[in-house]
Amino acid sequence: MSATTSTTPAPRTTSHAVGSSILRAIRLGGLRIGYEVRAYFRQGDTVFFTFLFPVVMLTIFSVSFSQASFGQTVDGDDVSAAWFYLPAMLAAGLLLSGVQNLAIDIALEKSDGTLKRLAGSPLPVVSYFIGKLGQSFVTGLAQAAVLLALGFTVFGVPLPEEPQNWLVFAWVFVLGVVTSAILGIALSAVPRSGKSATAVVIPITLVLQFISGVYLAFSNLPDWLQNFASVFPLKWMAQGMRSVFLPEELVILEPNESWELPGVALVLGLWLVVGLVLARLTFRWIRKDS
Amino acid sequence: MTTHENVVEVRELRKIYGHFAAVDGIDFDIHRGETFALLGPNGAGKSTTIEILEGYRDRTSGDARVLGVDPGRGGLDWKARLGIVLQSSGESGNVTVIEQLRHFAALYPNPRDVDEVIAAVGLQEKAGTLIRKLSGGQRRRVDVAVGIVGRPELLFLDEPTTGFDPEARRSFWDLIRTLQSEGTTILLTTHYLDEAAQLGDRAGVIAGGRMVDLAPIGELGGADARTPLVRWREAGEQREQRTDAPGALVAALIDRLGPEPDALEVIRPSLEDVYLDLIGRETSTSDDAEPTTTETEVAR
Ligand SMILES: Nc1ncnc2c1ncn2[C@@H]1O[C@H](COP(=O)(O)OP(=O)(O)OP(=O)(O)O)[C@@H](O)[C@H]1O
Ligand SMILES: [Mg+2]
Numbered sequence: 122m123s124a125t126t127s128t129t130p131a132p133r134t135t136s137h138a139v140g141s142s143i144l145r146a147i148r149l150g151g152l153r154i155g156y157e158v159r160a161y162f163r164q165g166d167t168v169f170f171t172f173l174f175p176v177v178m179l180t181i182f183s184v185s186f187s188q189a190s191f192g193q194t195v196d197g198d199d200v201s202a203a204w205f206y207l208p209a210m211l212a213a214g215l216l217l218s219g220v221q222n223l224a225i226d227i228a229l230e231k232s233d234g235t236l237k238r239l240a241g242s243p244l245p246v247v248s249y250f251i252g253k254l255g256q257s258f259v260t261g262l263a264q265a266a267v268l269l270a271l272g273f274t275v276f277g278v279p280l281p282e283e284p285q286n287w288l289v290f291a292w293v294f295v296l297g298v299v300t301s302a303i304l305g306i307a308l309s310a311v312p313r314s315g316k317s318a319t320a321v322v323i324p325i326t327l328v329l330q331f332i333s334g335v336y337l338a339f340s341n342l343p344d345w346l347q348n349f350a351s352v353f354p355l356k357w358m359a360q361g362m363r364s365v366f367l368p369e370e371l372v373i374l375e376p377n378e379s380w381e382l383p384g385v386a387l388v389l390g391l392w393l394v395v396g397l398v399l400a401r402l403t404f405r406w407i408r409k410d411s
Numbered sequence: 412m413t414t415h416e417n418v419v420e421v422r423e424l425r426k427i428y429g430h431f432a433a434v435d436g437i438d439f440d441i442h443r444g445e446t447f448a449l450l451g452p453n454g455a456g457k458s459t460t461i462e463i464l465e466g467y468r469d470r471t472s473g474d475a476r477v478l479g480v481d482p483g484r485g486g487l488d489w490k491a492r493l494g495i496v497l498q499s500s501g502e503s504g505n506v507t508v509i510e511q512l513r514h515f516a517a518l519y520p521n522p523r524d525v526d527e528v529i530a531a532v533g534l535q536e537k538a539g540t541l542i543r544k545l546s547g548g549q550r551r552r553v554d555v556a557v558g559i560v561g562r563p564e565l566l567f568l569d570e571p572t573t574g575f576d577p578e579a580r581r582s583f584w585d586l587i588r589t590l591q592s593e594g595t596t597i598l599l600t601t602h603y604l605d606e607a608a609q610l611g612d613r614a615g616v617i618a619g620g621r622m623v624d625l626a627p628i629g630e631l632g633g634a635d636a637r638t639p640l641v642r643w644r645e646a647g648e649q650r651e652q653r654t655d656a657p658g659a660l661v662a663a664l665i666d667r668l669g670p671e672p673d674a675l676e677v678i679r680p681s682l683e684d685v686y687l688d689l690i691g692r693e694t695s696t697s698d699d700a701e702p703t704t705t706e707t708e709v710a711r
Binding site for chain 1: 490493501505506515541
């Protein structure tokens with residue numbers, strides 16, 4: 122069984138040049154996405170706390186507030202809890218698939234030796250990032266699909282018919298998930314060990330969800346808290362999602378009685394740049410000499 | 412370049428943690444195609460040395476060249492020529508054996524055939540199993556497989572066979588011999604001296620961060636170390652003598668002391684004896700400043 126390794130001559134005669142760097146980094150990034158997504162769905166706890174969490178929350182809210190009305194359309198229909206919470210949970214999903222998933226995942230990979238092994242291989246850092254980004258994107262997309270399907274089929278949430286709305290959904294989703302993933306990579310530098318990762322990351326994402334209009338209606342929060350939350354990206358992702366899914370009449374509940382889509386793009390774009398700079402500066406395969 | 416082409420060159424290498432010198436000024440070279448064994452007790456500084464050469468740790472002082480490159484600055488082309496098996500790994504293992512190897516093979520410009528590598532470490536039956544569901548020794552074999560799948564020019568093996576059953580260890584030796592015949596240069600650490608003797612061309616013995624001996628495996632400990640030793644008791648006193656002719660010495664003792672000399676032994680030192688002797692010498696010299704352990708034991 123042992124003498125079966127290949128019969129090619131001495132390794133010194135073979136070419137070891139890894140080739141054109143940008144193309145290679147992209148190609149390997151593609152391979153990483155497949156590898157990462159597969160590993161993601163085999164990990165029971167992340168699938169529950171990151172992937173299914175917004176789905177569970179949507180179900181709980183829809184069922185417990187099934188009698189409540191969250192506003193009225195021009196036609197006099199009540200806006201149900203499911204309708205009201207669907208965009209909120211879509212936004213929460215973006216945050217969880219990006220920030221929470223990656224910050225914890227990468228911190229764990231740092232401490233369990235995954236990154237040490239990769240550091241010793243000719244994998245470009247960029248390819249690793251592409252893999253993580255792709256993992257967030259693919260799992261975030263699947264999560265959004267599950268939320269939309271559940272909202273539409275089980276809870277009867279009317280989905281928008283205008284292509285215009287879906288276009289907004291597309292860019293809010295893409296910008297949101299990318300920004301969120303990059304911020305997750307940046308945040309992964311904070312936990313000192315894999316064990317402390319959840320303790321560091323979950324409080325941050327949880328507080329953000331409470332102050333950004335995910336669990337509590339944003340219009341009911343005090344002004345100062347609304348202003349504070351506006352610094353962070355989640356409030357804007359939630360607002361962008363509401364603009365897509367809520368009836369136009371409910372715009373009066375928004376801070377400036379406007380969906381402020383340019384603001385959504387601007388703030389998310391800024392956080393994306395900040396995240397890229399932070400990730401670039403803080404990411405290390407390993408802590409040397411730790 | 413000298414007569415030998417050196418794949419690894421280490422000069423006055425030092426690594427200080429706080430006030431503690433984990434590696435305290437060691438020198439060695441590894442020639443192309445050679446298997447060099449680094450031996451020494453727990454905490455001697457073997458992994459520290461290896462990880463400096465792999466580029467994982469920065470040295471405090473001294474010089475190191477690996478494939479002609481300062482390991483602190485090796486790029487992707489340089490990494491593509493190395494194979495690394497670390498002393499420990501604890502990844503979550505949510506991919507199967509074959510997925511892991513296909514993935515790592517894809518990172519290298521000229522990888523080995525994945526099925527052949529899996530067969531070489533004896534994991535054909537487990538190819539489709541998640542790594543986290545493997546036994547400890549099987550996981551270790553995956554580490555070895557990942558280390559060689561990129562067809563490395565230089566292979567680092569830090570205690571590669573920890574947890575291997577005896578049969579797996581034998582086939583690992585065969586695998587290493589195949590790599591050697593292909594010209595792979597290998598740096599190996601192990602606590603199994605038979606393994607070092609089977610695979611190594613030369614060995615360095617380190618203790619307390621210093622190189623205590625460096626020689627072809629058969630010559631460790633110096634010329635005398637393997638000379639048979641005759642031991643006996645005479646007039647209530649322990650005597651011993653090294654000789655290439657132990658039979659003649661025993662005959663002379665019988666002439667002098669009668670047919671059954673007291674506590675007579677003829678010892679042919681094994682590699683293990685030679686090694687323990689080297690390590691013992693090192694520890695006893697470094698203990699000189701303090702009371703010896705036996706004295707403190709007694710005083711208690
Ligand atoms: N990051 C670190 N910080 C402080 N001390 C360290 C660090 N890494 C290693 N050491 C110390 O350096 C010494 C050498 O450690 P090393 O891991 O190189 O030993 P080793 O020869 O590989 O031992 P073993 O046979 O047990 O693997 C040990 O005393 C260890 O405690
Ligand atoms: Mg070690």
